[in-house]
Amino acid sequence: MKKNTVSKNKLYTLAALLVIIGLLAFLQANTSRYSYQISILERSAIYAVVAVSMNLLTGFTGLFSLGQAGFMAIGAYTVAILTIPVDSRASVYYVNGISPAIANLHCPFWLALIIAGLIAAAMAALIGIPVLRLKSDYLAIATLGFSEIIRAVIAAPQLDRITNGSYGLKSIPGFPNLFTAFGLPVLCILLMVLLINSSYGRAFKALREDEVAAQAMGLNLFRYKELAFVISSFFTGVGGGLLAIFMRSIDSKTFSINLTYDILLIVVLGGIGSITGSIIGAFLVTAGREWLRFFDNPLVIGGFEVPLFRSGFRMVIFSILLMVVVLFYRRGIMGSNEFSWEGLGRLIRSIPSRLKRKSKAQKHPAGIPLSPESVDSNKKGDNA
Amino acid sequence: MSLTTFFQQCLTGISLGGAYALIAIGYTLVYGILRLINFAHGDIFMMAGYFMIFAMASFPWYISIPVVLLVTVLLGVSIERVAYRPLRTAPRMSVMISAIGVSYLLQNLATYLFTALPKGYPEIPFLKKIYQIGGLSASFVTFLTPVLTLIIVYGLITLINKTKIGMAMRAVAKDYDTAALMGIKINRIITFTFAIGSLLAAVGSVLYFTDRMTVFPFSGSLPGLKCFVAAVFGGIGSIPGAVIGGFILGLGETALVAMGYSTFSDAFTFVLLIIILLIKPTGLFGEKTTDKV
Numbered sequence: 001m002k003k004n005t006v007s008k009n010k011l012y013t014l015a016a017l018l019v020i021i022g023l024l025a026f027l028q029a030n031t032s033r034y035s036y037q038i039s040i041l042e043r044s045a046i047y048a049v050v051a052v053s054m055n056l057l058t059g060f061t062g063l064f065s066l067g068q069a070g071f072m073a074i075g076a077y078t079v080a081i082l083t084i085p086v087d088s089r090a091s092v093y094y095v096n097g098i099s100p101a102i103a104n105l106h107c108p109f110w111l112a113l114i115i116a117g118l119i120a121a122a123m124a125a126l127i128g129i130p131v132l133r134l135k136s137d138y139l140a141i142a143t144l145g146f147s148e149i150i151r152a153v154i155a156a157p158q159l160d161r162i163t164n165g166s167y168g169l170k171s172i173p174g175f176p177n178l179f180t181a182f183g184l185p186v187l188c189i190l191l192m193v194l195l196i197n198s199s200y201g202r203a204f205k206a207l208r209e210d211e212v213a214a215q216a217m218g219l220n221l222f223r224y225k226e227l228a229f230v231i232s233s234f235f236t237g238v239g240g241g242l243l244a245i246f247m248r249s250i251d252s253k254t255f256s257i258n259l260t261y262d263i264l265l266i267v268v269l270g271g272i273g274s275i276t277g278s279i280i281g282a283f284l285v286t287a288g289r290e291w292l293r294f295f296d297n298p299l300v301i302g303g304f305e306v307p308l309f310r311s312g313f314r315m316v317i318f319s320i321l322l323m324v325v326v327l328f329y330r331r332g333i334m335g336s337n338e339f340s341w342e343g344l345g346r347l348i349r350s351i352p353s354r355l356k357r358k359s360k361a362q363k364h365p366a367g368i369p370l371s372p373e374s375v376d377s378n379k380k381g382d383n384a
Numbered sequence: 385m386s387l388t389t390f391f392q393q394c395l396t397g398i399s400l401g402g403a404y405a406l407i408a409i410g411y412t413l414v415y416g417i418l419r420l421i422n423f424a425h426g427d428i429f430m431m432a433g434y435f436m437i438f439a440m441a442s443f444p445w446y447i448s449i450p451v452v453l454l455v456t457v458l459l460g461v462s463i464e465r466v467a468y469r470p471l472r473t474a475p476r477m478s479v480m481i482s483a484i485g486v487s488y489l490l491q492n493l494a495t496y497l498f499t500a501l502p503k504g505y506p507e508i509p510f511l512k513k514i515y516q517i518g519g520l521s522a523s524f525v526t527f528l529t530p531v532l533t534l535i536i537v538y539g540l541i542t543l544i545n546k547t548k549i550g551m552a553m554r555a556v557a558k559d560y561d562t563a564a565l566m567g568i569k570i571n572r573i574i575t576f577t578f579a580i581g582s583l584l585a586a587v588g589s590v591l592y593f594t595d596r597m598t599v600f601p602f603s604g605s606l607p608g609l610k611c612f613v614a615a616v617f618g619g620i621g622s623i624p625g626a627v628i629g630g631f632i633l634g635l636g637e638t639a640l641v642a643m644g645y646s647t648f649s650d651a652f653t654f655v656l657l658i659i660i661l662l663i664k665p666t667g668l669f670g671e672k673t674t675d676k677v
Contacts, residue, residue, distance in 0.1 A: 130662050131658070131661075133665075136477070141657065144654075145657050146654065146658070148609075148651060156647045156648065157647060261487075320489065326481055330474065
């Protein structure tokens with residue numbers, strides 16, 4: 001019986017994969033017609049990589065870091081510098097000229113992405129040594145500080161001949177086709193899933209649940225924290241590189257604190273500690289911004305212009321929605337569970353009975369699995 | 385650099401530091417009691433700037449200032465009521481994320497209501513008046529800020545150490561549950577703390593924006609973070625610490641700008657933060673905390 005369900009699940013997964021590949025092939029054939037939808041999907045996929053890598057830290061290791069934008073900036077700039085065609089460099093660096101050291105440096109984009117990840121990881125290894133000694137809020141604010149420092153360094157006039165200062169970099173070659181644009185994020189996420197399911201992943205979770213107990217069991221706290229931080233930064237760097245390829249022009253303002261907040265909100269919405277949650281969150285948030293776009297346009301009903309609808313209203317609605325999630329639906333979409341076909345089946349079967357029970361719905365269903373947050377709450381009173 | 389320019393820069397630094405100190409106190413108070421980085425504090429400060437623009441459009445300054453103080457306090461208290469109180473028993477990370485959410489909401493709301501374009505800050509005549517002392521010349525606000533900061537801090541320390549509500553605040557900061565058992569109305573104390581914090585943010589905003597001339601929806605986020613750093617630098621929970629942190633930050637930043645490294649003036653703050661966290665994790669005047677196992 002068990003074997004039967006397993007093969008059924010594989011069949012479902014295979015079918016879903018085929019549908020996705022078919023969809024991609026369809027979109028690839030009609031790129032010009034669906035360019036808007038494609039760009040939303042591409043951006044979502046890239047955000048998903050960064051969100052999963054943030055979740056690796058926040059959800060699985062219990063380290064609350066807010067440095068994502070900084071590592072993305074490192075990745076994006078590395079990729080941009082390495083992939084801008086040599087011929088068009090003169091026109092990109094037209095203001096200050098290009099430093100001779102990088103003038104003829106060029107490599108294919110996949111190599112550039114790996115180098116971007118490695119540089120971000122090396123930076124994280126360096127930063128991690130002092131910063132990972134700090135606890136929750138202090139860690140968050142220190143990493144946030146680092147991302148601001150990185151941004152300031154990138155925009156500094158002293159580095160004009162490398163990063164082009166405040167003018168940013170443009171003419172970055174885009175993705176060759178849709179399969180690369182989606183294949184690379186999928187590959188990154190798969191690698192992270194493998195890591196989380198390995199013995200390292202279990203060590204990370206042990207750290208998250210109780211540092212002291214994990215240490216007592218013989219885990220080298222610092223080593224594992226550093227490892228999680230470095231790996232997460234590697235993929236954040238790759239994500240930043242992908243973003244550079246997607247946007248084709250970048251400047252230091254793209255990588256402000258708000259980018260980190262966006263990623264954080266994706267993670268929270270999807271559920272802290274759920275990889276599929278982060279992926280769903282990335283697609284929902286990115287697409288949601290576009291769906292809500294009608295709020296930005298004036299709405300006229302029967303000759304009467306509804307006064308609230310004008311530019312900027314969309315983001316207000318969006319942030320109110322997010323506050324509602326944070327306040328009333330704290331576990332996010334997936335909580336700390338992962339997607340499974342059985343779960344989906346259960347959900348579909350339970351819809352009729354749920355609708356019936358709606359009148360006497362309970363706010364807090366029993367048996368909530370232990371989430372990283374509920375563990376963290378034990379530490380709340382530690383200020384004696 | 386001549387001696388006069390040096391003193392001129394010092395004056396600017398002290399003035400900026402005073403405004404930072406006032407905002408940093410808001411962080412310190414809230415953190416001391418709720419153990420929460422109130423990410424929205426910088427945005428409350430920004431909103432106070434906008435309130436001032438609208439108040440000055442219809443009232444003279446001596447009515448506008450009290451109105452702005454009142455409205456800002458209301459804003460701060462209602463944020464606490466709506467976004468933080470429902471999460472009182474929730475894990476710390478949730479509350480922090482809620483704070484980030486509020487900050488995001490306020491920024492978007494400001495963009496929606498007042499557009500993203502910078503708006504001119506109104507001139508408050510007596511604050512803008514230029515005074516000359518020796519070779520130094522500066523507007524009145526530059527001289528007023530540090531003095532006002534010190535007066536407010538003195539008042540606040542007296543409040544916390546000498547009055548009943550101050551004692552209650554200290555009790556709540558020390559131990560939440562025991563304070564509740566002793567009959568302290570926790571929620572009232574927290575509301576009071578947020579009111580003071582927002583009041584100081586409003587005062588700081590008047591002093592800060594008078595020198596800067598424009599307000600835009602994101603003008604609160606960076607000063608907000610910097611002031612948090614100032615509070616951490618001085619030892620979070622300590623008011624004199626926040627003041628000294630604010631002044632050091634203001635002076636350091638002005639010095640960097642004067643030396644021509646203005647792009648690094650923001651990064652300076654965070655370098656300072658990381659250094660202090662490494663050398664003395666609880667800040668200059670921080671209490672020693674021990675982890676209970």
